Amino acid sequence: MPAKTDRISLYHITWGEQLGICTLYFWGCNLRCRICLLKKEVFDCHLPETRLRIYDPSFVSPRPREFLTLERTLEILDRLPIKRVFLMGAEPLCEPFLPQILEFLRREKSCVISLLTNGKLMPPARLLDQVIFSIKAITPSLHRNYTGFSNRSILKHFRELAGLTRIKLHTETVFIPDYVDEAEIMNIAAFIASVDPDIPLRIDAYLPVPGQTWRVPEIGEIEELKDKVSKILPQTTCFHGKQGDEPLVYEVKRIF
Numbered sequence: 172m173p174a175k176t177d178r179i180s181l182y183h184i185t186w187g188e189q190l191g192i193c194t195l196y197f198w199g200c201n202l203r204c205r206i207c208l209l210k211k212e213v214f215d216c217h218l219p220e221t222r223l224r225i226y227d228p229s230f231v232s233p234r235p236r237e238f239l240t241l242e243r244t245l246e247i248l249d250r251l252p253i254k255r256v257f258l259m260g261a262e263p264l265c266e267p268f269l270p271q272i273l274e275f276l277r278r279e280k281s282c283v284i285s286l287l288t289n290g291k292l293m294p295p296a297r298l299l300d301q302v303i304f305s306i307k308a309i310t311p312s313l314h315r316n317y318t319g320f321s322n323r324s325i326l327k328h329f330r331e332l333a334g335l336t337r338i339k340l341h342t343e344t345v346f347i348p349d350y351v352d353e354a355e356i357m358n359i360a361a362f363i364a365s366v367d368p369d370i371p372l373r374i375d376a377y378l379p380v381p382g383q384t385w386r387v388p389e390i391g392e393i394e395e396l397k398d399k400v401s402k403i404l405p406q407t408t409c410f411h412g413k414q415g416d417e418p419l420v421y422e423v424k425r426i427f
């Protein structure tokens with residue numbers, strides 16, 4: 172059993188004071204996605220120093236070099252007036268100490284806890300308020316090609332979570348023309364609708380990462396797809412991926 176003073180996989184924390192939003196970034200993942208954005212940027216892309224560089228084709232951010240201990244993590248969280256926490260990064264569920272962090276937040280802060288996950292591991296629902304579940308593909312061969320792994324347990328976990336009324340379940344996926352194309356996005360939407368048509372879906376435009384040659388979808392293309400998907404999943408939105416210079420809703424600063 173690791174000690175409280177051992178390093179954990181938490182490598183980055185940001186803070187949005189106006190809304191009391193704290194975001195924790197964990198390193199390490201149990202999938203190997205070909206289009207993983209961490210190949211390009213590992214830090215919060217809402218920071219003044221990071222928010223435009225993700226659109227620079229030649230930019231690749233440095234890997235994380237420093238990691239917190241559990242003890243230091245809890246000290247940092249303790250001094251913040253947190254209203255909402257987002258857990259993301261790579262895959263937070265790969266962190267063995269995550270339950271201790273969640274229990275601390277539950278006990279010491281009356282904040283909303285949101286987890287972004289690939290769903291390969293079953294999230295600890297009793298410690299969470301919201302799960303943003305990323306579905307990469309439904310077609311088994313495509314999912315394996317994209318992530319290196321089967322999606323069988325992922326889809327099973329999704330169905331299980333959808334059955335838990337205390338959790339707010341949201342979904343997201345990435346539209347990659349000629350790879351996770353319109354037909355596959357419709358497959359994803361049909362799967363979600365078969366579980367519950369009221370679950371929100373966000374379709375993100377592919378952002379180029381080093382070593383891959385897929386193109387970025389046009390704004391009109393992703394809007395058209397969103398309209399089509401909305402017919403079976405009314406709560407569908409999209410992110411164009413060409414909005415780097417739009418004003419932020421709230422200011423974000425790095426605290427680790």
Ligand code: SF4
Nearest residue numbers: 200202204207261289
């Ligand atoms: S699940 Fe997310 S963090 Fe993990 S490899 Fe895929 S894109 Fe990257």
